[in-house]
Amino acid sequence: MVNWIENSWKPNATVHSILILDSLKVHKMAEVVDALACTGTLVLFVPGGCTGAAQPLDVDVMAPLKQHICKCYSNRPSGKPRKITPVERRYDMSNRVIAAMEMIFKKTVSKVFHKAGPFVR
Known part of the structure; x- marks a missing residue:
């Protein structure tokens, strides 16, 4: 995931980027959250059990x-x-x-x- 952030997300993220992720454990790992924070991205997590609606x-x-x-x-x-x-x-x-x-x-x-x-x- 960090590789994707560095190679795909970061080059395209703008100052006001928002990334909405599901509650998969890998998405909430410290290194993933830190890598996204370094891009200035606001990360929102879809609560567990809400995937069907979201x-x-x-x-x-x-x-x-x-x-x-x-x-x-x-x-x-x-x-x-x-x-x-x-x-x-x-x-x-x-x-x-x-x-x-x-x-x-x-x-x-x-x-x-x-x-x-x-x-x-």
Whole structure:
């Protein structure tokens, strides 16, 4: 996380930057908090148990997507896997992600955006 702060956040942080993080233990580690303080960033933590309200896409779309991807991997043929090239591995992973995404219905994503609202129409 400190590496991300130094290489990604710090170069883009402005004087009035705010970073909202969930209550994951790593986010609250002293070295992470100190690194963010050195950038002048105001850090706010989402209270535990509030992820569903604060991050509905994470709860209602990303979590099921990750579960579907895991299922795709657990459905692999048993036995010793054959050696594959990096290109084949990327192609295989892409196909598994696409298959998992197809299991997440468009209606679900639409409902989540309305749940996250309010949005101007």
